[in-house]
Amino acid sequence: MSLFKNDSDFKMDVLREVGNIGAGNAATALSTLLNKPVDMAVPTVSLLPFEAIAERVGGSEAVVIAIFLRVDGDAPGNMFFIINREPARRILQGLLGFDAAENDNYSELELSALSEIGNILAGSYLTSLADFTGLHMSPTVPSLAVDMAGAILSYGLLQFGTMGDDALLIDTTFLEGQQEAEGHFFLIPDPESFDKLFRALGVPL
Amino acid sequence: MTEGTLIKVGMADLNIADGGAMLRTTGLGSCVGLTLYDPHLKLGGMAHIMLPSSDIAREGQLNIAKYADTAVPELLQRMISKGAVTGRLLAKMAGGAQMFAFMGGTDTMRIGPRNVEATKLALERFEIPLVSEDTGGNYGRTVELNSLTGVFSIRSVQHGVKEI
Incomplete structure (x- = not known):
């Protein structure tokens, strides 16, 4: 599938x-939350087969903690933290001040804290993106799951499906x-959203 | 195919196996893992169905393994070409979970249950009995079909392994 007819390299840039802008702001928010520096790698933009997306986080069966939000507004899409x-254990330890999530059994409090972290980070990602593009974008209430990466991520691929x-x-x-990598921010704009993003940023279609 | 061979079925993919080979698909969320089994030939087939109906497809080259209404006839055809008889086939399935709960869920959010319904409808169309299922819930599953025994095993993070 070729998503962009022309200037494909430029559009990927x-x-x-x-x-960069979205995750940069989210990294700053995370760093403030944890009171220590958080770096981020240069974002990668790729058109990937469905199978390969879960490989990014350890494979389809790898158990991950994921916060999912649907982005509503002018350029809808799916977002995963x-x-x-x-x-996650270290973040909780830092925030709550006690040894958290022994044997991967998360308490209500821990799950709620993780969910709130996802909410704050996604909020800062989207706010900066909305400022940058002048588009209206708002996150839905975040939803958290601790489960197989494949099962979780497939949810964000339905629009592309x-x-x-x-x-x-x-x-x-x-x-x-x-x-090592702390985590990932995945933004999967709906297929229809790309033209809107490019138009808002003055990129010729 | 020999015993112990593992055949991986990807997302929106389907395949068949015999001679004791295993069919396996991983990380089913809202997707449905459907298997057909011919006990006489010890021939099994598996599809990893992602969406309920090909009516919503906007792709140029339709991936028929992706949609319930097209994957079922295709899998059936593949089995028949190996000598399977429709009247002997037994279906089992798992998946169709709702991974995330949202207030006032839209149709997209209900995709798991819709995949299950559409798969059942397609099976009924060919009068293939659904002998057992492990669907719904809010958790991911990895499933395996043993082509020697027809045993369908389901693994999840919270509930371990179960066989149906």
Whole structure:
């Protein structure tokens, strides 16, 4: 599937910048929340087969913590904040002040805290994106799941499902210091949203 | 195919296996893992169905394994070409979960239950009996069909392994 008829490279660059701005703000918010520096890798923008998307976070059966939000407004889409289990434990420890999530059994409080973190980060991502594009974008109430990556992510691919077997993913990896990836921010705009994003940013279609 | 061979069925994909080979699809959320089994030939088939109806397709080259209404006849055809008889086939399925709960869920949010309904409808059309199912809920599943025994096993994070 070729999503963009012309200037494909340039358009991918523009989307990378969209990821940069959104995730940059989210990283700052996370850093404030944890009171320590949080880095992010340069976002990658790729058209991936459905199967390959779950590979980004350890494979279809890897258990991940995911906060999912639907983006409503001018340029709708799906957003996932995916945290690996070990960093999630550390984040909770930092926030709640006690050893959290022993043996992956999350209490209501811990799940609620993670969900709220997702809400704050997604909110900052979308706010900066809305400012940058002048488009109206608002997140739905976040929903949290601890489950197989494939089962979770397939939910964000349904809009692309009717069009082909690939989806365009804007992926930003968070890093804490020099450590392994803390988590990922996935933005999967609906196929119809790309033209609106490009128009808003003055990119010729 | 020999015993112990594992055949992976991807998302929006289907395949068949015999001779004791296993068919496997991972990370079913709202998608449905449907299997057909011919006990006489010890021949199994599996489809990883993503969407209920090909009516909503806007793709140029239709992936018939993706939609319930097209995947069922295709899988059936593949089995018949290997000698299966429709009247002998037994269906089992799992998946169709609602991974995330939302207030005032739209149709997209209800995709899991809709996939299950559409798959059942397609099976009825060919009069293939659904002998067991493990559908719904809010959790992901990985499923396997043993082509030697017809045993369908379902693994989930919260509930471990169960066989139907």
